[in-house]
Amino acid sequence: MIWHRNKPSGKLHLFCLLLVVALIVSSCSTTRKLPVLEVKPMTASKVMRKVEHESPFYNNYESKKVSIDFQINDERNSLSGQFKLKKNKCIILSIRKLSLPLGKGLLSPDSIIFVNYFDKSFLTGTFDDVKKMLGVDLDYTLMQALLTADITQLLENEDFDKELFSVIDSQMYRIDSRIDPKIDRALTSGNEKQLNRYMKRMDDSEFVDFSFWVDPQYFVIRKISLTDIKHKENIHIRYNQYELVGRSLFPQEVIFDFYSPTQKVSFVIRLSKSSVNTDNDFSFSIPEKFEKVKLKGM
Numbered sequence: 001m002i003w004h005r006n007k008p009s010g011k012l013h014l015f016c017l018l019l020v021v022a023l024i025v026s027s028c029s030t031t032r033k034l035p036v037l038e039v040k041p042m043t044a045s046k047v048m049r050k051v052e053h054e055s056p057f058y059n060n061y062e063s064k065k066v067s068i069d070f071q072i073n074d075e076r077n078s079l080s081g082q083f084k085l086k087k088n089k090c091i092i093l094s095i096r097k098l099s100l101p102l103g104k105g106l107l108s109p110d111s112i113i114f115v116n117y118f119d120k121s122f123l124t125g126t127f128d129d130v131k132k133m134l135g136v137d138l139d140y141t142l143m144q145a146l147l148t149a150d151i152t153q154l155l156e157n158e159d160f161d162k163e164l165f166s167v168i169d170s171q172m173y174r175i176d177s178r179i180d181p182k183i184d185r186a187l188t189s190g191n192e193k194q195l196n197r198y199m200k201r202m203d204d205s206e207f208v209d210f211s212f213w214v215d216p217q218y219f220v221i222r223k224i225s226l227t228d229i230k231h232k233e234n235i236h237i238r239y240n241q242y243e244l245v246g247r248s249l250f251p252q253e254v255i256f257d258f259y260s261p262t263q264k265v266s267f268v269i270r271l272s273k274s275s276v277n278t279d280n281d282f283s284f285s286i287p288e289k290f291e292k293v294k295l296k297g298m
Helices: 010-031 044-053 127-134 140-148 181-189 192-201
Strands: 060-072 075-086 090-097 100-107 112-116 121-125 164-169 172-177 208-214 221-228 233-245 248-259 264-276 291-293
Touching: 044 164, 044 172, 044 208, 075 140, 090 140, 112 127, 121 127, 140 248, 181 192, 233 264
Parallel strands: 121 291
Antiparallel strands: 060 075, 060 264, 075 090, 090 100, 100 112, 112 121, 164 172, 172 208, 208 221, 221 233, 233 248, 248 264
8 A cells, every 4th residue: 555645545535524624623622511490580579489499308407527727807717517407406516627526616506505525615605695706697597598598487577577579680580678768868868867867766676677699490598688788797608519308408518607797707607428327326424524614705
């Protein structure tokens, strides 16, 4: 067989043809646009019914691998550990720094206990004590919603018992609360004197404004924004990387930001090895001879 430098053989022609076809197919596949989901207007009540229908179904939920990066004002740190949650009852946290166990915590609607292995002590308190120490207005319901993106319990709180309306924002449903028209007019006009009068006469819950962003395909919560107008506090929560755990979708990344005139707290929680209804052991004990201490600022 004679090979001519300037005259490719039939096999070379075939190879070149296949290469061109492959490049064309590859080019088409990489530039093809995915269909955009059309978000049709929907009333807030209908959106929230769908959110409630898709809310996580579980009795117990746990993640065996948790990483936490957090910042309190200008101080940054990171921890790892695991947690397990018994719905509406308690959350048990185990915390490590690198491979060194630091402590174990028990959160319930009424109390907080944290055992410090490092200095052989334990502290007890409430979420009100945490607010005094960190300046962050947290409670058990919000902590549970933070880890699971289940806001159904959150909406039963009097602060959230408000008229809702729905708009489309960033290809998602945004559910907004409607604050009292008198407060709205005072805010819009910048009438500080009138606003201060309302703050003295009206309940604190009237000054809590909030929005939820809802995924239009799966009807899970993607973002929460809470504003306490009276105390000038803001909480922003973002939920990413939803995964099917059991029969429900749970976020595997949670980003939390809190802002007030005197405090800034941010943390990112990343979860893995998550499961539901696999561990019913929620026993919690304090080692003997551990000294009881109080939360700083109590």
